[in-house]
Amino acid sequence: MKVFEYERPSSPEAAARDAMPAGASFIAGGTNLIDLTKLQVMTPDRLVDISRLDLADIQDTADGGLSIGALVPNSDLAADPRVTARYEVLSRALLAGASGQLRNKATTGGNLLQRTRCYYFYDPASGCNKRAPGSGCDAMGGYNRILAVLGTSDKCIATHPSDMAVAMRALNATVVTLKPDGDRRRISIDDFYRLPGDTPQIETVLEPGELITAVELPPVPDGARQLYRKVRDRASYAFALVSVAGVVTMAEGRIATAALAFGGLGPMPWRDPAMEEALIGHEPSTALFDAAADVLLADARGHGSNDFKIPLARRALIASLRELTGTQDQ
Amino acid sequence: MHFTINGQAYEADPDIRTTILDLCREHLGLTGSKKGCDHGQCGACTVLINGRRVNSCLTLAVMHQDDQITTIEGLGTPDRLHPLQASFVHHDGYQCGYCTPGQICSAVGMLDEVAKGWPSHVSADLSGSVFTDGEIAERMSGNICRCAAYPNIVAAIRDVADQANVADRKEAA
Numbered sequence: 329m330k331v332f333e334y335e336r337p338s339s340p341e342a343a344a345r346d347a348m349p350a351g352a353s354f355i356a357g358g359t360n361l362i363d364l365t366k367l368q369v370m371t372p373d374r375l376v377d378i379s380r381l382d383l384a385d386i387q388d389t390a391d392g393g394l395s396i397g398a399l400v401p402n403s404d405l406a407a408d409p410r411v412t413a414r415y416e417v418l419s420r421a422l423l424a425g426a427s428g429q430l431r432n433k434a435t436t437g438g439n440l441l442q443r444t445r446c447y448y449f450y451d452p453a454s455g456c457n458k459r460a461p462g463s464g465c466d467a468m469g470g471y472n473r474i475l476a477v478l479g480t481s482d483k484c485i486a487t488h489p490s491d492m493a494v495a496m497r498a499l500n501a502t503v504v505t506l507k508p509d510g511d512r513r514r515i516s517i518d519d520f521y522r523l524p525g526d527t528p529q530i531e532t533v534l535e536p537g538e539l540i541t542a543v544e545l546p547p548v549p550d551g552a553r554q555l556y557r558k559v560r561d562r563a564s565y566a567f568a569l570v571s572v573a574g575v576v577t578m579a580e581g582r583i584a585t586a587a588l589a590f591g592g593l594g595p596m597p598w599r600d601p602a603m604e605e606a607l608i609g610h611e612p613s614t615a616l617f618d619a620a621a622d623v624l625l626a627d628a629r630g631h632g633s634n635d636f637k638i639p640l641a642r643r644a645l646i647a648s649l650r651e652l653t654g655t656q657d658q
Numbered sequence: 659m660h661f662t663i664n665g666q667a668y669e670a671d672p673d674i675r676t677t678i679l680d681l682c683r684e685h686l687g688l689t690g691s692k693k694g695c696d697h698g699q700c701g702a703c704t705v706l707i708n709g710r711r712v713n714s715c716l717t718l719a720v721m722h723q724d725d726q727i728t729t730i731e732g733l734g735t736p737d738r739l740h741p742l743q744a745s746f747v748h749h750d751g752y753q754c755g756y757c758t759p760g761q762i763c764s765a766v767g768m769l770d771e772v773a774k775g776w777p778s779h780v781s782a783d784l785s786g787s788v789f790t791d792g793e794i795a796e797r798m799s800g801n802i803c804r805c806a807a808y809p810n811i812v813a814a815i816r817d818v819a820d821q822a823n824v825a826d827r828k829e830a831a
Binding site (some may be wrong): 329331332334355358362363365375377379380397403406407409410413416420423426427428429430432433563565590628640646 | 673674675677696697698701704710711712713716717718720721723735764767768774775776777778779780784785795796797798799801820
């Protein structure tokens with residue numbers, strides 16, 4: 329681990345200023361950052377400890393939604409009665425991830441910002457344009473089983489490993505931040521992550537020193553069914569190969585609203601408005617769900633070891649939609 | 659730096675990069691917590707910080723000077739076993755014993771989480787479910803045992819949970 333300066337600022341404003349210089353990194357739960365610094369995949373020379381700042385509240389918002397402090401641990405968020413009652417998909421997604429020990433330490437903000445688990449990103453001896461821009465991508469033509477089939481570029485095929493973020497995308501979350509100059513901004517989760525393009529090392533729209541302070545969720549439509557479906561190699565303590573977060577309402581036997589986000593498929597939690605459009609106003613049927621999968625997967629491309637994700641995503645989507653529309657026995 | 663571990667005050671001057679695990683093992687002679695993977699994947703390093711189970715290999719000592727840290731040494735001694743330690747002995751919940759301190763610390767934390775009403779991935783109802791052996795296995799999935807003592811680990815935890823009426827929660831509807 330490269331040696332670092334350690335600061336513990338006493339306010340979010342001070343933290344944002346402390347984290348502005350290149351080479352500075354916030355540390356909250358540390359469960360991803362310390363893993364990566366031990367391997368010298370990340371080499372911050374300054375750690376800005378935000379773990380004791382007053383950003384760990386969960387509060388109702390005026391519009392009937394929820395404001396989740398950036399430092400709320402994943403465990404507490406999953407177990408909060410407001411979340412289990414109103415945002416079941418978020419609780420299910422959180423509980424499907426990691427282990428009890430990790431969930432107790434990992435935070436909301438950190439979970440959004442966690443890095444890919446691509447084996448080549450993790451291996452400093454490998455070519456990885458995300459870890460070392462310009463060094464190539466050894467995952468292409470390598471063992472890319474856990475990597476992306478959508479949203480990739482010729483520089484990077486990494487997936488985002490979070491479960492929580494997938495649920496938050498299906499819930500139309502807003503990321504609330506504080507910049508070093510004191511400005512605050514609200515970023516839709518739809519705009520928060522960046523496609524790899526030619527710069528896979530830039531994963532979000534956050535600016536240097538910009539601190540996530542909270543994530544806000546709007547209220548869920550009345551009568552919505554919510555589901556998180558995670559397909560993985562083990563029954564517990566494994567990342568998703570493919571996951572689906574769904575929030576669906578029905579009206580008069582037809583799909584009225586459909587929010588569906590996917591994990592394991594892309595460099596960020598994946599959502600396809602055209603796919604959702606194809607569902608809305610129609611009666612549920614396998615033919616409809618198949619057609620939606622056609623839209624979702626039209627541009628999907630396997631890279632040798634992850635081709636299975638494409639038919640797997642289709643089946644996971646169809647199974648999820650059956651459950652979300654109450655038609656699983658048909 | 660100053661630490662409070664198992665109710666005792668400690669002073670140490672470790673490198674800033676030192677984890678809680680290495681602080682305990684290399685600086686303070688508390689070798690009960692084990693280094694299995696050093697990357698948060700095996701749970702052998704599990705300790706309790708302010709009563710919550712965490713992987714001590716993935717957190718820096720410098721960040722926890724104001725916290726109450728409990729290691730396996732603080733849960734029981736050979737002369738005064740913690741109920742879980744006694745249960746692990748009774749149910750033969752280990753072979754080599756390397757994962758065992760982490761299993762026990764994790765189980766202490768886990769049973770507290772159950773008592774608080776926290777659901778798990780396998781809970782049918784997020785607001786209260788039956789505390790099955792499947793729940794134990796899911797909640798303990800962050801602790802790996804290469805000797806595969808799992809059936810007896812679950813039995814040992816089940817025994818203590820039943821005796822403490824830990825799962826006093828409403829049944830699934």
